[in-house]
Amino acid sequence: MKGIVCIDKPKGMTSSDVVVKVRNILSRTVGEKQKAGHFGTLDPDGQGVLIVGIGTANRLFDYVLKKDKTYRAAFCFGKETDTLDESGTVTATDNVEISKDDVIAVLPRFKGRLMQIPPQYSALSVNGVKAYKLARKGVEAPLQAREIEIYSIELVEQISANVFEFRINCSSGTYIRSIARDMAKALNTLGYMKYIIREKSGSVELKDCVTLSDFEKEPVKYVQSFEKILPLKKYALTDALAQKALSGLTLDASDDMPSGDFYLESNGEIKAVAEARQGKLVLKTRL
Numbered sequence: 001m002k003g004i005v006c007i008d009k010p011k012g013m014t015s016s017d018v019v020v021k022v023r024n025i026l027s028r029t030v031g032e033k034q035k036a037g038h039f040g041t042l043d044p045d046g047q048g049v050l051i052v053g054i055g056t057a058n059r060l061f062d063y064v065l066k067k068d069k070t071y072r073a074a075f076c077f078g079k080e081t082d083t084l085d086e087s088g089t090v091t092a093t094d095n096v097e098i099s100k101d102d103v104i105a106v107l108p109r110f111k112g113r114l115m116q117i118p119p120q121y122s123a124l125s126v127n128g129v130k131a132y133k134l135a136r137k138g139v140e141a142p143l144q145a146r147e148i149e150i151y152s153i154e155l156v157e158q159i160s161a162n163v164f165e166f167r168i169n170c171s172s173g174t175y176i177r178s179i180a181r182d183m184a185k186a187l188n189t190l191g192y193m194k195y196i197i198r199e200k201s202g203s204v205e206l207k208d209c210v211t212l213s214d215f216e217k218e219p220v221k222y223v224q225s226f227e228k229i230l231p232l233k234k235y236a237l238t239d240a241l242a243q244k245a246l247s248g249l250t251l252d253a254s255d256d257m258p259s260g261d262f263y264l265e266s267n268g269e270i271k272a273v274a275e276a277r278q279g280k281l282v283l284k285t286r287l
Contacts, residue, residue, distance in 0.1 A: 006222075007212060030220070049205070068151065074159060076193075080184070085194075085196075114148055118146065146173065148174040202229055241266075242267075245283060
């Protein structure tokens with residue numbers, strides 16, 4: 001089996017927990033062990049779009065990783081936690097009152113290309129050790145600022161005193177918790193992310209996702225083609241030519257092959273991601 005499952009991840013589960021559950025449900029249903037992996041971590045406190053790859057679809061990870069994301073998130077100002085989210089321990093407070101106008105005034109600073117320092121509690125590796133493991137031991141990891149891009153950030157509403165909800169469309173690799181921290185600094189106070197919902201990942205929206213409980217009832221029904229997350233043109237080869245290409249033989253490219261990456265198809269089944277390069281057919285990822 002190969003394809004993707006678009007899960008509406010519940011709060012309180014790690015992305016890996018979701019993958020294990022999806023894999024086990026499918027394995028029981030089809031009667032054989034399935035391989036599964038996710039296309040981009042969502043924090044345990046996070047909810048929303050989590051794309052799970054099944055079988056060889058996981059080989060498309062690098063193609064999908066850099067897709068843009070859209071989040072709805074709430075920031076709480078006047079308080080900070082060690083993890084920069086709701087589940088962390090409060091480390092500092094500030095008797096401040098932030099208004100809606102205050103927030104609107106600093107929003108332009110958080111648009112465009114920015115250098116962002118990831119949170120200490122993150123899955124980034126430092127000399128082979130996850131940063132969050134160092135943070136739990138009280139060790140501050142030397143995390144370097146990375147370039148991100150925020151395409152849009154809008155204030156949705158003020159939920160309560162010092163708590164504001166935002167909708168953020170950004171590049172992959174952006175930490176929303178870091179935006180909460182940095183926005184608080186711009187407001188001369190402290191802050192953390194109260195909650196986060198991933199509304200969109202690449203072309204997959206929250207409305208396209210299924211809850212784990214519904215998935216468990218009819219798992220095979222919700223396994224979609226990976227074309228959902230990586231829509232490419234197709235080029236069909238005869239079975240004989242496809243077998244030659246898949247066995248490692250070099251074939252000449254045809255003039256009618258699409259430019260850039262495309263799906264190589266045979267007998268109605270996608271066999272690989274390929275490209276025509278310097279007059280030759282090059283298989284980039286076998287599926």
